[in-house]
Amino acid sequence: MNTKTKGILLTIASALLFGVTPVLASLTYDMGSNASTLTFYRNLMVVPVLIIVMLVKKIPFRLHKKELGLILLVGIVFRASTTYMLYDSYQYIGIGTSTTLHFLYPVFTALICRVFFKEHMGKFKIIALVIASAGILFFFDPSGSLQWPGLVLAIASAVTYSCYMTGMDKTALRDINPNKVACYMGLSNALAMLALDIPSGNIVFALPPLAMGYTFIIAVCTSFLAVALLQMGIKELGASTAAIFCMFEPVASMLSGWIFLGEAFSWSNLSGCLLILGAVAVIVMSDHRSADKRPQVVPEQGPSR
Template sequence: MNTPMLSDRAFRAHKARGVLYTVISALLFGVTPVLASQTFDMGSNANTLTFYRNLLVVPVLLIVMLVKKIPFGLTKKELGLMLLVGVAFRASTTFMLYQSYAYISVGTATTLHFMYPMVTAVLCFVVFHEKLKREKIAALVIALVGVMLFADKAGADAVPGLVLALASAVTYACYLTGMDKTDLRNMNGTKVACYMGLFNALAVLIVDQIPHQIVFVLPPRAMLYTFIIAMCTSFVAFWLLQRGIQVLGAPTAAIFCLFEPIGSVVSGALFLGERMNLRSTLGCVCVLGAVLVTVLSDRKEKSTI
């Protein structure tokens, strides 16, 4: 990651903004399943939520682009990147993760999905030859232990779900890396979010031609909750995550994304009455410990410059 030369105070402020962007993004992604579960009780499902989560944000983003006079044009390269990183990686991640719920518990699926920080670090190390410091490796190991503490036991017929959840970790790592290592990194965040929302919605609609699981007419309250989810994830959280990746780089941002399961556990306890047992509490502590190691590592790196 190419970072302009900054003073120590400016560097820390710059990094702090990146951390704040990424953490808020992760918490938004983590809290919205509470609303998602409410929409499922009102007749929605995973395919419907994925479709509307992407589609509903497009008109809002179009208005923002018009007001801010953001150009709509895309080069062939940008279009290709949108389709690759957005549809092939981001949309497929959501689809596979939701599909895994049919075979394994949400806890187990989420645990396997959150292997993506490790996959992201390995991708950047192998493909882009980024240095993987000992402190970062330690943080990833601690985070892995923390995430595993969120896991439930999988049954004997869970192989398809395990494969889907693990595959979602790989595709999401590819998405984060693509947002960091391609021209999408420097594109306007609103423009990227708008086109990805449109392309992803179309992709889900095409895939649904076989199962026909999208429910196009939902109760008003379900549509309201779905709209809130769309705005929080495909607009606000997406934009914040892109900014966080720009500042921190994909491997470090992926670690701070681990606030998402913490947000899910805490919001589930507060709003759905789910109990926080000792395992989930220790998992939260391990994730926070991994974040602390990452922060201290970044400070050490700056002090040696």
């Protein structure tokens, strides 16, 4: 398996984990949880798990000042703020509209990589990006009021998440062990959420045992497995390409909601899924085409016996 294929599979696996867990999140909301509580516990609960993993694998806990600064910047300023703004946008506009606007982040990721890092955008990547973005628009839900604060928050969450993706690719975080990054980001993000939410009293500390169990599963699947897989995928593909494969997340979310929660699944949703799959196919075919064009190295023949 070449590195490109490995990166694709890792990123898709991460997207599927991120996409399926909202089913459990919906169940915890029915038991008294909310977005702030889930975000707080999702980051906090994974820290002990990651500490155990690091001890077993003998991964050093030490961080250099520069590495700690990057984790705080990328983790809190970009990743934690993304979750906070996205959840906050739900009170102004519908969840479907918020999610659709948030998944414009591959466009912003590609623009950041092109403008600030002079990354080359091949024609196949541009085509795939356009197709995938068009597919996301098929999930757009225009029902309900579209208030400006919600639109701004949702789009801002797309920008900050694209900064998170780029930061994981273009900084020293790229080469730090994924478990170490996830551990320190989980701890710093939990503390940041605590500082933001304690004054408003949004965090519910006493949840039913079943809700806490579901929350723990969400924490392990997202802040542990999905984050680590995404970091490894970005390392193999680069931020702009990985962002396209992350679009499997809304597909997985839509399908899991339809299968497990009985949510509506329209022809428009199906069209969006097919377009996203088509964009992925364009990237995969372009990779095979590039491989076919590379000159084949013929091993030298030794003297015949």
